[in-house]
Amino acid sequence: TIDSTICNHCGRCNKKCPFGVFEEAKEGFKICIGGRWGKKTAHGQALGKIFESEEEVLAVVEKAIILFRDEGIKGERFADTIARLGFDYVEKKLI
Numbered sequence: 001t002i003d004s005t006i007c008n009h010c011g012r013c014n015k016k017c018p019f020g021v022f023e024e025a026k027e028g029f030k031i032c033i034g035g036r037w038g039k040k041t042a043h044g045q046a047l048g049k050i051f052e053s054e055e056e057v058l059a060v061v062e063k064a065i066i067l068f069r070d071e072g073i074k075g076e077r078f079a080d081t082i083a084r085l086g087f088d089y090v091e092k093k094l095i
Helices: 054-071 078-085 087-094
Strands: none
Touching: 054 078, 054 087, 078 087
């Protein structure tokens, strides 16, 4: 069984399971937004979807850039924009 309270859907267990329970595993990309390094750090949060193609990922990246351009404040980092607007709002705009 998979403990859903600790599973982060990274996919590492897909090929390591000796019982073959992951035959229907979905491969793709997970996008995390809002992380940053520097004096003030922030952990990125994963969007709630597994993206199946590079084209989907690039489309989300483009939407993130446009959202940051349109709703960010001059001098603000993307992590701060997400914190100010709320992760749920930003996620809805990107997906």
